[in-house]
Amino acid sequence: MSSPLFVAEVSSNHHRDLERCFRFIDTAAAVGCGAVKFQLFRVEELFAPEVLAKSPVLRARKAWELPVEFLSPLAERCRKQGIQFSCTPFYLQAVEELLPYVDFYKIASYELLWNDLLRACAATGKPVILSTGMATLDEIGGAVEMLRTAGCRDLTLLHCVSGYPAPPEECNLAAIETIRSRFGCPVGWSDHSVSPAVIQRAVHQWEASAVEFHLDLEGEGEEFATGHCWLPDGIKAVIADVSTALSADGTGEKVPTPVEFPDREWRADPSDGLRPFLHVRNEWNG
Numbered sequence: 001m002s003s004p005l006f007v008a009e010v011s012s013n014h015h016r017d018l019e020r021c022f023r024f025i026d027t028a029a030a031v032g033c034g035a036v037k038f039q040l041f042r043v044e045e046l047f048a049p050e051v052l053a054k055s056p057v058l059r060a061r062k063a064w065e066l067p068v069e070f071l072s073p074l075a076e077r078c079r080k081q082g083i084q085f086s087c088t089p090f091y092l093q094a095v096e097e098l099l100p101y102v103d104f105y106k107i108a109s110y111e112l113l114w115n116d117l118l119r120a121c122a123a124t125g126k127p128v129i130l131s132t133g134m135a136t137l138d139e140i141g142g143a144v145e146m147l148r149t150a151g152c153r154d155l156t157l158l159h160c161v162s163g164y165p166a167p168p169e170e171c172n173l174a175a176i177e178t179i180r181s182r183f184g185c186p187v188g189w190s191d192h193s194v195s196p197a198v199i200q201r202a203v204h205q206w207e208a209s210a211v212e213f214h215l216d217l218e219g220e221g222e223e224f225a226t227g228h229c230w231l232p233d234g235i236k237a238v239i240a241d242v243s244t245a246l247s248a249d250g251t252g253e254k255v256p257t258p259v260e261f262p263d264r265e266w267r268a269d270p271s272d273g274l275r276p277f278l279h280v281r282n283e284w285n286g
Protein backbone atom coordinates (compact mmCIF):
# COMPACT_ATOMS: atom_id res chain seq x y z
CA MET A 1 0.00 0.00 0.00
CA SER A 2 1.36 3.44 -0.89
CA SER A 3 1.28 6.42 1.42
CA PRO A 4 -1.90 8.53 1.21
CA LEU A 5 -1.81 12.12 -0.01
CA PHE A 6 -2.04 14.36 3.06
CA VAL A 7 -3.80 17.65 2.24
CA ALA A 8 -3.57 20.54 4.69
CA GLU A 9 -6.79 22.58 4.61
CA VAL A 10 -6.10 26.20 5.58
CA SER A 11 -9.81 27.16 5.43
CA SER A 12 -10.38 30.52 7.15
CA ASN A 13 -7.29 30.44 9.37
CA HIS A 14 -5.16 32.68 7.11
CA HIS A 15 -6.19 36.16 8.43
CA ARG A 16 -6.00 37.45 4.80
CA ASP A 17 -2.27 37.79 5.40
CA LEU A 18 -0.02 36.58 2.59
CA GLU A 19 2.96 35.97 4.85
CA ARG A 20 0.76 33.87 7.14
CA CYS A 21 -0.46 31.93 4.08
CA PHE A 22 3.15 31.24 3.15
CA ARG A 23 3.75 29.93 6.67
CA PHE A 24 0.85 27.53 6.20
CA ILE A 25 2.40 26.23 2.98
CA ASP A 26 5.87 25.92 4.52
CA THR A 27 4.41 24.18 7.57
CA ALA A 28 2.33 21.79 5.46
CA ALA A 29 5.47 20.79 3.56
CA ALA A 30 7.49 20.47 6.78
CA VAL A 31 4.98 18.15 8.47
CA GLY A 32 4.90 15.81 5.46
CA CYS A 33 1.89 16.92 3.40
CA GLY A 34 1.76 16.45 -0.35
CA ALA A 35 -0.73 19.29 -0.89
CA VAL A 36 -2.17 22.39 0.69
CA LYS A 37 -5.69 23.67 0.10
CA PHE A 38 -7.37 27.04 0.50
CA GLN A 39 -11.00 28.16 0.04
CA LEU A 40 -12.17 30.83 -2.39
CA PHE A 41 -15.52 32.30 -1.43
CA ARG A 42 -17.39 35.59 -1.46
CA VAL A 43 -19.81 35.85 1.41
CA GLU A 44 -22.49 37.42 -0.87
CA GLU A 45 -22.28 34.38 -3.14
CA LEU A 46 -22.14 31.84 -0.32
CA PHE A 47 -25.25 32.67 1.72
CA ALA A 48 -28.70 33.74 0.54
CA PRO A 49 -29.34 37.51 0.98
CA GLU A 50 -32.22 37.07 3.43
CA VAL A 51 -29.94 35.00 5.66
CA LEU A 52 -27.08 37.49 5.45
CA ALA A 53 -29.44 40.37 6.19
CA LYS A 54 -30.37 38.81 9.50
CA SER A 55 -26.99 37.38 10.52
CA PRO A 56 -24.19 39.73 11.53
CA VAL A 57 -22.12 36.64 12.36
CA LEU A 58 -22.27 35.36 8.77
CA ARG A 59 -21.73 38.86 7.34
CA ALA A 60 -18.59 39.12 9.45
CA ARG A 61 -17.11 36.25 7.46
CA LYS A 62 -16.35 38.83 4.77
CA ALA A 63 -13.14 39.27 6.74
CA TRP A 64 -12.27 35.63 6.06
CA GLU A 65 -12.30 35.86 2.26
CA LEU A 66 -9.07 34.91 0.52
CA PRO A 67 -7.96 37.71 -1.84
CA VAL A 68 -7.85 36.45 -5.45
CA GLU A 69 -4.48 38.23 -5.92
CA PHE A 70 -2.99 35.74 -3.45
CA LEU A 71 -3.55 32.78 -5.79
CA SER A 72 -0.50 33.27 -7.97
CA PRO A 73 2.02 33.74 -5.12
CA LEU A 74 0.47 30.86 -3.20
CA ALA A 75 0.76 28.52 -6.15
CA GLU A 76 4.34 29.67 -6.67
CA ARG A 77 5.20 29.02 -3.02
CA CYS A 78 3.74 25.50 -3.28
CA ARG A 79 5.84 24.83 -6.37
CA LYS A 80 8.96 25.97 -4.48
CA GLN A 81 8.05 23.67 -1.60
CA GLY A 82 7.38 20.76 -3.98
CA ILE A 83 3.77 20.27 -2.89
CA GLN A 84 0.50 20.54 -4.81
CA PHE A 85 -1.71 23.61 -4.60
CA SER A 86 -5.48 23.30 -4.43
CA CYS A 87 -8.45 25.45 -3.58
CA THR A 88 -12.16 24.92 -3.15
CA PRO A 89 -14.33 27.18 -5.34
CA PHE A 90 -17.56 28.39 -3.73
CA TYR A 91 -18.88 30.54 -6.62
CA LEU A 92 -18.88 29.71 -10.32
CA GLN A 93 -16.38 32.30 -11.46
CA ALA A 94 -13.94 30.96 -8.87
CA VAL A 95 -13.45 27.87 -11.04
CA GLU A 96 -12.06 30.09 -13.80
CA GLU A 97 -10.03 32.20 -11.39
CA LEU A 98 -8.39 29.08 -10.00
CA LEU A 99 -7.72 27.41 -13.34
CA PRO A 100 -4.20 28.74 -13.99
CA TYR A 101 -3.03 27.82 -10.50
CA VAL A 102 -4.52 24.68 -8.98
CA ASP A 103 -3.18 21.16 -9.43
CA PHE A 104 -6.63 19.82 -8.60
CA TYR A 105 -10.03 21.18 -7.65
CA LYS A 106 -11.58 20.30 -4.34
CA ILE A 107 -15.36 20.44 -4.06
CA ALA A 108 -16.70 20.76 -0.53
CA SER A 109 -19.45 18.59 0.96
CA TYR A 110 -21.81 21.58 1.08
CA GLU A 111 -21.56 21.99 -2.72
CA LEU A 112 -22.13 18.34 -3.65
CA LEU A 113 -25.62 18.97 -4.99
CA TRP A 114 -24.67 22.04 -7.07
CA ASN A 115 -24.47 20.60 -10.59
CA ASP A 116 -23.30 23.82 -12.25
CA LEU A 117 -20.22 23.89 -10.03
CA LEU A 118 -19.53 20.17 -10.54
CA ARG A 119 -19.79 20.59 -14.32
CA ALA A 120 -17.54 23.66 -14.37
CA CYS A 121 -14.78 21.89 -12.39
CA ALA A 122 -15.03 18.72 -14.48
CA ALA A 123 -14.90 20.67 -17.75
CA THR A 124 -11.44 22.04 -16.87
CA GLY A 125 -9.98 18.54 -17.25
CA LYS A 126 -8.12 18.88 -13.94
CA PRO A 127 -8.37 16.21 -11.25
CA VAL A 128 -11.27 16.67 -8.85
CA ILE A 129 -11.57 15.68 -5.20
CA LEU A 130 -15.17 15.69 -3.98
CA SER A 131 -16.14 15.53 -0.31
CA THR A 132 -19.28 13.67 0.66
CA GLY A 133 -20.20 14.87 4.17
CA MET A 134 -23.96 14.81 4.91
CA ALA A 135 -24.71 13.01 1.62
CA THR A 136 -26.57 9.78 0.92
CA LEU A 137 -25.12 7.22 -1.48
CA ASP A 138 -27.70 8.24 -4.09
CA GLU A 139 -26.74 11.90 -3.79
CA ILE A 140 -23.08 10.97 -4.22
CA GLY A 141 -24.09 8.86 -7.22
CA GLY A 142 -25.76 11.89 -8.83
CA ALA A 143 -22.64 14.02 -8.33
CA VAL A 144 -20.29 11.33 -9.64
CA GLU A 145 -22.44 10.85 -12.74
CA MET A 146 -22.50 14.62 -13.32
CA LEU A 147 -18.71 14.92 -12.96
CA ARG A 148 -17.98 11.96 -15.20
CA THR A 149 -20.45 13.04 -17.88
CA ALA A 150 -18.89 16.52 -17.86
CA GLY A 151 -15.44 15.05 -18.54
CA CYS A 152 -13.86 14.36 -15.17
CA ARG A 153 -11.35 11.55 -15.71
CA ASP A 154 -9.48 11.78 -12.42
CA LEU A 155 -11.88 11.69 -9.51
CA THR A 156 -11.23 11.03 -5.83
CA LEU A 157 -14.08 10.93 -3.35
CA LEU A 158 -13.58 11.77 0.32
CA HIS A 159 -15.74 10.23 2.97
CA CYS A 160 -16.40 13.03 5.45
CA VAL A 161 -18.54 13.64 8.49
CA SER A 162 -19.39 17.35 8.49
CA GLY A 163 -19.36 17.79 12.25
CA TYR A 164 -17.14 20.55 13.64
CA PRO A 165 -15.62 18.55 15.26
CA ALA A 166 -16.80 15.06 14.26
CA PRO A 167 -17.01 12.59 17.19
CA PRO A 168 -14.97 9.42 16.42
CA GLU A 169 -17.98 7.19 17.10
CA GLU A 170 -19.83 8.98 14.29
CA CYS A 171 -16.99 8.75 11.77
CA ASN A 172 -18.30 5.53 10.20
CA LEU A 173 -15.00 4.86 8.47
CA ALA A 174 -16.32 1.62 6.99
CA ALA A 175 -18.21 3.86 4.54
CA ILE A 176 -14.86 4.43 2.79
CA GLU A 177 -15.13 0.88 1.44
CA THR A 178 -18.84 1.28 0.68
CA ILE A 179 -18.12 4.36 -1.46
CA ARG A 180 -15.09 2.76 -3.15
CA SER A 181 -16.91 -0.39 -4.17
CA ARG A 182 -19.93 1.54 -5.40
CA PHE A 183 -18.06 4.11 -7.53
CA GLY A 184 -14.79 2.35 -8.40
CA CYS A 185 -12.51 5.31 -7.70
CA PRO A 186 -9.95 6.16 -5.02
CA VAL A 187 -11.58 7.17 -1.74
CA GLY A 188 -10.01 9.14 1.09
CA TRP A 189 -11.02 10.74 4.37
CA SER A 190 -11.70 14.40 5.10
CA ASP A 191 -10.94 14.58 8.80
CA HIS A 192 -12.87 16.70 11.26
CA SER A 193 -12.24 14.40 14.22
CA VAL A 194 -8.76 15.67 15.21
CA SER A 195 -8.15 12.12 16.43
CA PRO A 196 -4.85 10.37 15.58
CA ALA A 197 -6.62 7.02 16.05
CA VAL A 198 -9.28 7.89 13.47
CA ILE A 199 -6.70 8.89 10.86
CA GLN A 200 -4.59 5.78 11.49
CA ARG A 201 -7.68 3.60 11.16
CA ALA A 202 -8.79 5.39 7.96
CA VAL A 203 -5.39 4.72 6.40
CA HIS A 204 -4.48 1.26 7.65
CA GLN A 205 -7.83 -0.48 7.92
CA TRP A 206 -9.78 1.34 5.18
CA GLU A 207 -6.90 2.28 2.85
CA ALA A 208 -7.82 5.95 2.51
CA SER A 209 -5.98 7.21 -0.59
CA ALA A 210 -5.97 10.80 0.68
CA VAL A 211 -6.41 12.47 4.06
CA GLU A 212 -7.49 16.08 4.25
CA PHE A 213 -7.38 17.83 7.62
CA HIS A 214 -7.82 21.39 8.90
CA LEU A 215 -4.57 23.00 9.95
CA ASP A 216 -3.86 25.97 12.17
CA LEU A 217 -0.40 27.31 12.97
CA GLU A 218 -0.66 28.13 16.67
CA GLY A 219 -4.32 28.30 17.70
CA GLU A 220 -4.95 31.85 16.51
CA GLY A 221 -6.79 30.98 13.29
CA GLU A 222 -10.47 31.98 13.01
CA GLU A 223 -11.62 28.36 13.08
CA PHE A 224 -9.39 26.98 15.81
CA ALA A 225 -11.77 27.54 18.72
CA THR A 226 -14.44 25.39 17.04
CA GLY A 227 -12.28 22.35 17.73
CA HIS A 228 -11.76 20.71 14.32
CA CYS A 229 -8.26 21.99 13.49
CA TRP A 230 -4.93 20.25 13.97
CA LEU A 231 -1.77 22.00 15.13
CA PRO A 232 1.48 21.27 13.29
CA ASP A 233 3.15 19.02 15.89
CA GLY A 234 0.06 16.83 16.29
CA ILE A 235 -0.43 16.12 12.60
CA LYS A 236 3.31 15.79 12.03
CA ALA A 237 3.40 12.89 14.48
CA VAL A 238 0.40 11.24 12.79
CA ILE A 239 1.96 11.52 9.32
CA ALA A 240 5.28 10.18 10.61
CA ASP A 241 3.47 7.25 12.28
CA VAL A 242 1.62 6.44 9.06
CA SER A 243 4.91 6.34 7.23
CA THR A 244 6.57 4.18 9.92
CA ALA A 245 3.65 1.76 9.91
CA LEU A 246 3.66 1.44 6.10
CA SER A 247 7.41 0.82 6.10
CA ALA A 248 6.79 -2.10 8.48
CA ASP A 249 4.67 -4.00 5.92
CA GLY A 250 7.65 -5.55 4.10
CA THR A 251 7.28 -7.95 1.19
CA GLY A 252 5.47 -10.79 2.93
CA GLU A 253 8.28 -13.23 2.05
CA LYS A 254 9.22 -15.01 5.31
CA VAL A 255 13.01 -14.87 5.45
CA PRO A 256 15.48 -13.79 8.17
CA THR A 257 16.07 -10.02 8.02
CA PRO A 258 19.44 -8.29 8.45
CA VAL A 259 18.77 -7.40 12.08
CA GLU A 260 18.34 -11.12 12.81
CA PHE A 261 21.46 -12.42 11.06
CA PRO A 262 23.84 -12.37 14.08
CA ASP A 263 21.39 -14.24 16.34
CA ARG A 264 20.65 -17.04 13.94
CA GLU A 265 23.74 -18.89 15.26
CA TRP A 266 22.61 -18.30 18.84
CA ARG A 267 19.47 -20.36 18.57
CA ALA A 268 19.23 -23.67 20.43
CA ASP A 269 21.23 -26.39 18.75
CA PRO A 270 18.86 -29.16 17.62
CA SER A 271 21.13 -31.80 19.27
CA ASP A 272 20.74 -30.68 22.91
CA GLY A 273 18.49 -27.62 22.97
CA LEU A 274 21.27 -25.36 24.27
CA ARG A 275 22.47 -22.11 22.79
CA PRO A 276 24.46 -21.31 20.67
CA PHE A 277 24.96 -23.83 17.86
CA LEU A 278 27.67 -26.43 18.57
CA HIS A 279 30.14 -24.98 16.09
CA VAL A 280 29.91 -21.57 17.83
CA ARG A 281 30.44 -23.22 21.22
CA ASN A 282 33.73 -24.67 19.92
CA GLU A 283 35.09 -21.14 19.67
CA TRP A 284 34.22 -20.62 23.37
CA ASN A 285 35.98 -23.91 24.34
CA GLY A 286 39.28 -22.70 22.89
Ligand SMILES: C=C(OP(=O)(O)O)C(=O)O
Pocket (backbone or CB within 6 Å): 039, 088, 106, 107, 108, 109, 110, 131, 132, 133, 158, 160, 162, 190, 212
Ligand atom coordinates in the same frame (compact mmCIF):
# COMPACT_ATOMS: atom_id res chain seq x y z
C1 LIG B 1 -15.33 22.35 3.46
C2 LIG B 1 -14.53 21.67 2.62
O1 LIG B 1 -14.44 20.35 2.55
P1 LIG B 1 -15.07 19.17 3.45
O2 LIG B 1 -16.48 19.04 3.05
O3 LIG B 1 -14.23 17.99 3.10
O4 LIG B 1 -14.89 19.58 4.88
C3 LIG B 1 -13.67 22.37 1.65
O5 LIG B 1 -13.08 21.71 0.80
O6 LIG B 1 -13.58 23.58 1.71
